[in-house]
Amino acid sequence: MNKTVVKTLELLQLFMTHEQLTLQEIVKLTKLPKTSVFRMVQSLVASGFLKKDGEAYELGVSLLQFGCLVAERLDVRKAALPIMKQLKEETNEAVNLVIKDGDEAIYVEKVETSEPVRVYTRVGRRAPLYAGACPRVLLAFMPSEEQKKYLDHVELIPIASKTIVDREQLKTVINEAKKKGYTVSHSELADYSSAVAVPIFNHEGKVVAGLSVVGPENRFQPSYIEQLVPKLKYAAEQISKALGFIGGKNVKL
Amino acid sequence: MNKTVVKTLELLQLFMTHEQLTLQEIVKLTKLPKTSVFRMVQSLVASGFLKKDGEAYELGVSLLQFGCLVAERLDVRKAALPIMKQLKEETNEAVNLVIKDGDEAIYVEKVETSEPVRVYTRVGRRAPLYAGACPRVLLAFMPSEEQKKYLDHVELIPIASKTIVDREQLKTVINEAKKKGYTVSHSELADYSSAVAVPIFNHEGKVVAGLSVVGPENRFQPSYIEQLVPKLKYAAEQISKALGFIGGKNVKL
DNA sequence: AATATTTATTCCGTTATTCGGAACAAAAGG
DNA sequence: CCTTTTGTTCCGAATAACGGAATAAATATT
Numbered sequence A, B: 001m002n003k004t005v006v007k008t009l010e011l012l013q014l015f016m017t018h019e020q021l022t023l024q025e026i027v028k029l030t031k032l033p034k035t036s037v038f039r040m041v042q043s044l045v046a047s048g049f050l051k052k053d054g055e056a057y058e059l060g061v062s063l064l065q066f067g068c069l070v071a072e073r074l075d076v077r078k079a080a081l082p083i084m085k086q087l088k089e090e091t092n093e094a095v096n097l098v099i100k101d102g103d104e105a106i107y108v109e110k111v112e113t114s115e116p117v118r119v120y121t122r123v124g125r126r127a128p129l130y131a132g133a134c135p136r137v138l139l140a141f142m143p144s145e146e147q148k149k150y151l152d153h154v155e156l157i158p159i160a161s162k163t164i165v166d167r168e169q170l171k172t173v174i175n176e177a178k179k180k181g182y183t184v185s186h187s188e189l190a191d192y193s194s195a196v197a198v199p200i201f202n203h204e205g206k207v208v209a210g211l212s213v214v215g216p217e218n219r220f221q222p223s224y225i226e227q228l229v230p231k232l233k234y235a236a237e238q239i240s241k242a243l244g245f246i247g248g249k250n251v252k253l
Numbered sequence C: 001a002a003t004a005t006t007t008a009t010t011c012c013g014t015t016a017t018t019c020g021g022a023a024c025a026a027a028a029g030g
Numbered sequence D: 001c002c003t004t005t006t007g008t009t010c011c012g013a014a015t016a017a018c019g020g021a022a023t024a025a026a027t028a029t030t
Helices: A003-017 A023-030 A034-046 A062-073 A075-091 A133-140 A144-153 A167-180 A222-242 B003-017 B023-030 B034-046 B062-073 B075-091 B133-140 B144-153 B167-180 B222-242
Strands: A050-053 A056-059 A094-101 A104-111 A126-128 A183-186 A193-201 A207-216 B050-053 B056-059 B094-101 B104-111 B126-128 B183-186 B193-201 B207-216
Touching: A003 A023, A003 A034, A003 A056, A003 B003, A003 B034, A003 B062, A023 A034, A023 A056, A034 A050, A034 A056, A034 B003, A056 B062, A062 A075, A062 B003, A062 B056, A062 B062, A062 B104, A075 A094, A075 A104, A075 A207, A075 A222, A094 A133, A104 A133, A104 B062, A126 A133, A133 A144, A133 A167, A133 A183, A133 A193, A133 A207, A144 A167, A167 A183, A193 A222, A207 A222, B003 B023, B003 B034, B003 B056, B023 B034, B023 B056, B034 B050, B034 B056, B062 B075, B075 B094, B075 B104, B075 B207, B075 B222, B094 B133, B104 B133, B126 B133, B133 B144, B133 B167, B133 B183, B133 B193, B133 B207, B144 B167, B167 B183, B193 B222, B207 B222
Parallel strands: none
Antiparallel strands: A050 A056, A094 A104, A094 A207, A104 A126, A183 A193, A193 A207, B050 B056, B094 B104, B094 B207, B104 B126, B183 B193, B193 B207
16 A cells, blocks of 8 residues: 555545645644645645645645546436435425445435425535434444444444434344334434435345435424335335335345 | 655546546556556555445545535535526526636536436536637636637647637637627537537636536527527626626726 | 466565655745 | 744655565456
8 A cells, every 4th residue: 555645645635624724734734744745735736636725725626526426426326316306395305315435324415405494414424324314224224244343343422412322222223223114313413403214225135325304303203204204215115126126025134 | 746646646537537447457547567556546445535346446435525525615606506597597508607727627517407408518527728618718718818828838629520729710719709708609519519608707807717508509599699698698797796796897807 | 177367466675755854935924 | 124934945864665576366268
């Protein structure tokens, strides 16, 4: 592996949380020698990944191009989008699609609602697999050994007021999700926001994505959730079918 | 500057034109020693910029995150989107927004139409500044010395059937654009597609983007274009105002 | 089933490149 | 005018990248 490259790309990651950074600021954040940072930044600028905007540096538009390519090439996303829109029409709630990336969930598509009170999620956002309905549905339906390994090692850090931080409770919730085929979250990733999520399977019967309906907590009462679940399940089924999943078969676990 | 980093990021650029690449294929394309390519690819995988999908490598979802961040942070885009949607409603044609990135134009936003016959442009797509209405409008309104330098050195390569490849003709078209405040293209970037574009200015009176209406060539007759121009100009004015441009003032050239 | 072939990965001595302190330059602030 | 801050260049030392060759793994061929 190539140390310099990894370090340089780590540096680039700083720009995920900082819109603009001056050389000095990068030096402080990375605690790397100024000269080294300078060289790395130069290289990133030369490659179009950063650009200098007056004093400070910011992400280059090349990254926009890459991002769009990735979005286009995600075929779950392609299959899901029309059905997500339909689901939004039926429920009048925001609909999200997440996939697993390592030990994290990443939001790859969203359909916003026009409701005055709504929950905003950003495409590209990451969340741990244990928090939030949509990430957790990925966790619940992942191969059982992998799941076990994850559950044994993961550190449960609170993100919002009701993030599950108890390992046993998490296991219970996951088992319930597996049994019922969906999972619900209240204020796990953001306060006052709730979600209901179901899994999407590919042609091999493997979970490839989670589909969720998200909205303000006060609206997500049990009776309302009961109404949402069949709609979500139907949508997920449609998407899974589009990916070649043969309905009815048992999921490999 | 950091050679290894630049080379590695060059390698990554291969994935803009190739959805998937195996190690072998990368070696052939780059003509670099296998071991070096291997190391670079490993580094990119470690940083989440590539991921291994079975045999081959493909772009990692980290890039989706970066792309979304860039999109969000482009304030021209923020200001333009609602007005672009409105313009689409008025004209029933696809609307594009491009900005300049070095010697190229890059499409940063689009609003699609529901017309059966339409032109598809991908966000993140690049085009030279001399071809297509939208890129050319950036060229026409850029600072005159910079424009001169560009025009003296650029190599005019045909892209579609009517791409302008004659330097003098290009200069004429640019001067016309400056005078009229808009420019038109027919089959310059893609056959049978036409566009009308106008400039967007920021608070300093500098051109920061081009706004265009794109559609099938047969629909874009002179009489139709005459109808489009005022609508486009009005929309561009709105966006420019949102960016702090004080209308009426002369543009710095 | 054994062998050939292609592709991926590890090893390791050589050397080019990165490293980083220090000096320098430029700009901002007192 | 001097001080301070931030960005850029220099250069010898040290390390990290290089790449040929060997190995391993997976595929194809006989």
